[in-house]
Amino acid sequence: MLVSRVLEVGEGGPVPVLQSFLAGLMQASAARRLLGPVSTEPGVVNPAVLTQAGDLAGVNPLLPLMQANAAALLRTAIGESAAEPLIAVLRPCEVRAAIELAKQGKLDLTNLILVGVDCLSTYEPAYWAMGNAAHPGRPDWLVGEALQLAQTGQVRTEGYRLACQLCERPAADYRAADLLIGLVGVANQERLLVLADEARDARWNLQALTDRQATERETVDREVTLWRLTERRKEAAEAKLESLGLTDAYPGVIMGYMNKCTLCGECVDACPQWSEELRAALASGKDAFVHALLSASQRLASCSGCGMCQVHCPEGIPLSAIQRALSRQIQQRMHYVAGRDLHDPLPWPT
Numbered sequence: 001m002l003v004s005r006v007l008e009v010g011e012g013g014p015v016p017v018l019q020s021f022l023a024g025l026m027q028a029s030a031a032r033r034l035l036g037p038v039s040t041e042p043g044v045v046n047p048a049v050l051t052q053a054g055d056l057a058g059v060n061p062l063l064p065l066m067q068a069n070a071a072a073l074l075r076t077a078i079g080e081s082a083a084e085p086l087i088a089v090l091r092p093c094e095v096r097a098a099i100e101l102a103k104q105g106k107l108d109l110t111n112l113i114l115v116g117v118d119c120l121s122t123y124e125p126a127y128w129a130m131g132n133a134a135h136p137g138r139p140d141w142l143v144g145e146a147l148q149l150a151q152t153g154q155v156r157t158e159g160y161r162l163a164c165q166l167c168e169r170p171a172a173d174y175r176a177a178d179l180l181i182g183l184v185g186v187a188n189q190e191r192l193l194v195l196a197d198e199a200r201d202a203r204w205n206l207q208a209l210t211d212r213q214a215t216e217r218e219t220v221d222r223e224v225t226l227w228r229l230t231e232r233r234k235e236a237a238e239a240k241l242e243s244l245g246l247t248d249a250y251p252g253v254i255m256g257y258m259n260k261c262t263l264c265g266e267c268v269d270a271c272p273q274w275s276e277e278l279r280a281a282l283a284s285g286k287d288a289f290v291h292a293l294l295s296a297s298q299r300l301a302s303c304s305g306c307g308m309c310q311v312h313c314p315e316g317i318p319l320s321a322i323q324r325a326l327s328r329q330i331q332q333r334m335h336y337v338a339g340r341d342l343h344d345p346l347p348w349p350t
Helices: 014-029 053-058 071-078 092-103 125-134 141-152 162-166 198-203 216-243 251-258 266-270 276-282 286-294 319-334
Strands: 002-008 033-041 044-050 086-090 112-117 179-182 191-197
Touching: 002 014, 002 198, 002 216, 014 033, 014 053, 014 086, 014 112, 014 191, 033 053, 033 071, 044 053, 044 071, 071 086, 071 092, 086 092, 092 112, 125 141, 141 216, 162 216, 162 319, 191 198, 191 216, 216 319, 251 286, 251 319, 266 276, 276 286
Parallel strands: 033 086, 086 112, 112 179
Antiparallel strands: 002 191, 033 044, 179 191
């Protein structure tokens, strides 16, 4: 059973409240390290490992920009300190990637605390830059805009990265993340929800780290809005795939897009789950690489949908849409949902 609690937001807004909660969680869980999104310069957000609670002033899980999938850094972050707890503050697609890596034996979750933050969708850097010019003196304009859309459960694809236009899962599953931060369907400029099962709620004494227990109405409002948002996103994703000619993953259409591929390997390097087969195929030429991609649909069923492959593609190939079109076929046949539960068996042999 999930326990829902509330963080009341003051005049400073939701970001410092969330930072303060994470600092308290570090202390309550005896975690001396936290991996979270840090804005190193305007318009740039990258995951970084912080070792002091005071450093959390630089963490902003609500800034809707994404240049890397933090799950790809978890193995390195854990490193030689695998016996020590590490808190990872992740977007839903990053939680899904972490779960799939664990299933493949590539990541040990034993001392990893996964905090899944409801996704506000992430935007193209150009949209952020354009908005900054239109909103001088308001550095948090994009966060405010994204929070409002999340509160009402609306979809507006203008400025979204393609991967976010195609994503139907704006929240991590409670069976995957250890703790959830609720933003969708919540009056998130006034309060945030913190959700965990009874055992983790008691273990980390979340009652002491939050302001009060959520009302039934607050909890239900989030669930209903999440459902509505999911349905709206499904419709938007179908329309986008159709506009790209990828609804049925027709190989001829995919080959047409892949003609621009220069075999630079940036997509493979950016993927937290890239396979040795794809890496080897790069060295064998474009035909071999595209064939390997088309025949890897079983492994693509584990794709978390983060879209980092496309972010790092210098040719602008719609890789997010291609992988979505390929992976959903095997997911539907196998009734598989990537990153939902550590105990769901992989739909392909390891």
